[in-house]
Amino acid sequence: MKINKTVVTIGTTILLISSVVPAALALNAASKESTGFVKPTISSLKDLDHVEVLKSLNNAQTVNLSVYGDSDSRGKQTEYLKTLNGNELFETLGELSIYDEPNFEKYAESILPYLKKQWQGKVPAGVSDILTHQEYNSKLRAFIIDILANGNKLDNRSLEKIKTVVENKSEDENLRRYALLQLEPQKDAALSAEEKSINLKAIFDDSNESVQVRSAAITAMRRLNDPDFKVVLSSLSKSENANDPLLRTLVTSAAKAGELENYTEVVKKILNETKDEQVFGSTIYALGVSGGEEAVSLVVQHQGKFKGNAEEVGKYSLLRNLNTISSMLKSQSDDEIITALKASEIINYGEAYPRIKEIHKNSKNSEVIKAAEHALEAIIPENLVDEFNTKKWEGK
Amino acid sequence: MHNISLLNKKVLIAILLPLLVLLGTSYTHAADRGDAGYREGGWLTFGSDHGGVRGNSGVVYEIKGYWGSGVVLSDFDSFKSGKTFYGFYTNPSITDTKRSYIISMVAAMSADPEITYTAQAQLMHDDHRSSAYVHVDEITDIRCDGVIEYAYEYNDVYVWGPSSTGTNSGNPTDFDISTKVNVQYHANLGYDEPWIEVSPRVQRGAATVNNPTRWTQLRPRTS
Numbered sequence: 050m051k052i053n054k055t056v057v058t059i060g061t062t063i064l065l066i067s068s069v070v071p072a073a074l075a076l077n078a079a080s081k082e083s084t085g086f087v088k089p090t091i092s093s094l095k096d097l098d099h100v101e102v103l104k105s106l107n108n109a110q111t112v113n114l115s116v117y118g119d120s121d122s123r124g125k126q127t128e129y130l131k132t133l134n135g136n137e138l139f140e141t142l143g144e145l146s147i148y149d150e151p152n153f154e155k156y157a158e159s160i161l162p163y164l165k166k167q168w169q170g171k172v173p174a175g176v177s178d179i180l181t182h183q184e185y186n187s188k189l190r191a192f193i194i195d196i197l198a199n200g201n202k203l204d205n206r207s208l209e210k211i212k213t214v215v216e217n218k219s220e221d222e223n224l225r226r227y228a229l230l231q232l233e234p235q236k237d238a239a240l241s242a243e244e245k246s247i248n249l250k251a252i253f254d255d256s257n258e259s260v261q262v263r264s265a266a267i268t269a270m271r272r273l274n275d276p277d278f279k280v281v282l283s284s285l286s287k288s289e290n291a292n293d294p295l296l297r298t299l300v301t302s303a304a305k306a307g308e309l310e311n312y313t314e315v316v317k318k319i320l321n322e323t324k325d326e327q328v329f330g331s332t333i334y335a336l337g338v339s340g341g342e343e344a345v346s347l348v349v350q351h352q353g354k355f356k357g358n359a360e361e362v363g364k365y366s367l368l369r370n371l372n373t374i375s376s377m378l379k380s381q382s383d384d385e386i387i388t389a390l391k392a393s394e395i396i397n398y399g400e401a402y403p404r405i406k407e408i409h410k411n412s413k414n415s416e417v418i419k420a421a422e423h424a425l426e427a428i429i430p431e432n433l434v435d436e437f438n439t440k441k442w443e444g445k
Numbered sequence: 446m447h448n449i450s451l452l453n454k455k456v457l458i459a460i461l462l463p464l465l466v467l468l469g470t471s472y473t474h475a476a477d478r479g480d481a482g483y484r485e486g487g488w489l490t491f492g493s494d495h496g497g498v499r500g501n502s503g504v505v506y507e508i509k510g511y512w513g514s515g516v517v518l519s520d521f522d523s524f525k526s527g528k529t530f531y532g533f534y535t536n537p538s539i540t541d542t543k544r545s546y547i548i549s550m551v552a553a554m555s556a557d558p559e560i561t562y563t564a565q566a567q568l569m570h571d572d573h574r575s576s577a578y579v580h581v582d583e584i585t586d587i588r589c590d591g592v593i594e595y596a597y598e599y600n601d602v603y604v605w606g607p608s609s610t611g612t613n614s615g616n617p618t619d620f621d622i623s624t625k626v627n628v629q630y631h632a633n634l635g636y637d638e639p640w641i642e643v644s645p646r647v648q649r650g651a652a653t654v655n656n657p658t659r660w661t662q663l664r665p666r667t668s
Contacts (some may be wrong), residue, residue: 155486
């Protein structure tokens with residue numbers, strides 16, 4: 050059934066609702082019996098048959114502004130989707146990737162539950178073949194990578210296709226980035242070998258590649274324990290541009306791999322020199338992940354360089370180091386105590402209030418006393434970071 | 446006669462204009478930082494909606510999709526994106542302290558360039574830490590409702606949990622998605638059976654079942 054969208058007017062909308070939709074539902078009910086995945090042709094997607102039906106139902110909406118409410122059209126559209134078989138649902142997704150690409154993910158989320166039911170929890174053979182066909186919308190292909198990789202449905206054939214996407218420099222760089230970020234260690238030896246055959250370092254080394262693709266290559270190298278990962282990290286020391294967006298992934302990956310401590314001087318340089326708020330925020334975040342007294346000290350020292358979101362990242366990085374801050378409050382070093390007092394103030398660390406009172410009472414150092422006074426004024430004793438004693442913030 | 450008519454028009458404009466301005470300015474949504482905001486998904490209105498967390502100064506933290514750098518800050522208009530906005534919601538037990546930590550959590554997510562989008566589940570993570578809890582640096586993929594669920598529940602403010610019996614006769618349980626063993630119970634996308642399926646639409650209590658708010662701890666902000 051094909052509907053020419055140019056003739057869809059108010060009159061035809063009525064016609065669609067009154068006649069075409071029931072016919073479509075009947076047709077679809079009959080076609081439910083079809084089995085096996087049939088790759089939709091590009092022309093069948095461009096026809097937008099399913100989209101036209103959904104649009105006709107959309108136009109018939111009765112808006113309900115209740116905060117919990119559901120418009121009548123939504124229910125009708127959902128009922129229509131429930132009548133479609135797996136091939137038709139996939140075709141609908143393909144059409145939506147053309148019709149409304151910016152919102153594709155929202156449609157994918159809505160259709161996926163029905164698609165999973167129709168596919169009985171599997172991804173049919175042949176779906177992954179679409180990955181390397183650039184005439185299909187890139188977001189539709191990202192969706193296929195998503196259901197394969199995150200649904201634990203990877204096999205040799207599909208991983209081979211993902212590898213092709215990653216290595217093809219004429220491919221959409223958004224899709225290549227997404228494919229790289231879906232690479233993770235595989236238990237199956239053959240899959241693992243296929244993944245490890247991707248030359249990730251070559252992607253990183255190629256300065257003609259986009260920042261997003263090179264960044265994703267770093268992440269993939271870390272996740273796959275690539276032997277060249279540390280070589281790539283060492284490029285941090287050679288970085289002369291503190292605003293380079295590539296630094297975001299380099300410092301984050303270094304922290305997650307427990308390597309950031311080896312680049313403290315680079316981190317200090319970034320924090321002092323960068324004018325890029327995102328680079329700054331990721332560096333502060335990496336310090337929180339890396340942890341330790343020096344990390345806490347650097348976060349406290351640079352808190353407020355950028356306002357707003359970066360300050361919130363700073364709070365998070367200190368919260369991730371509650372144990373360190375607690376032990377610094379008991380330090381013999383006045384400098385460490387002052388840093389910990391400032392950190393406690395930033396995160397409103399209620400649990401530390403009694404200890405800070407002790408410091409205020411017993412310290413002989415005027416700077417410590419002043420910092421303690423400041424903290425006591427700012428911290429609300431009842432403000433407990435770990436109200437239910439779950440010790441989540443203390444976990445490493 | 447003509448002058449009277451003109452005068453009437455002027456009077457009418459003088460009365461109506463301030464009223465219109467007043468109506469325009471008063472059409473704001475009750476909200477605080479840390480509230481979860483929801484809007485319809487796309488131009489076709491079927492589906493599971495879209496959500497984000499309100500940050501300081503009215504910005505919204507959201508993950509938009511497959512492209513771009515994971516969790517991002519958007520101004521409210523960009524988040525709304527011309528779609529029907531359903532309002533801000535929160536768990537009424539939330540405190541100002543929790544709101545503050547929730548914002549720090551989503552800010553940390555926005556600082557991590559390695560987090561990307563998935564439609565599959567609210568959250569996916571690796572296990573490079575031995576902790577029983579998922580930390581931000583372990584998150585690999587997240588959905589928009591996962592951003593809300595994780596930031597709230599890490600801070601022990603519950604949003605959604607599956608039914609204790611797997612049916613609509615059970616009670617919500619296993620809320621905390623930041624507990625690694627609970628992540629699997631938050632991987633069932635949908636809105637037809639909100640006792641076992643979750644989505645932004647289920648979070649805001651709009652699943653098309655009887656008593657949908659039974660399956661979410663969030664309630665609309667009315668003041």
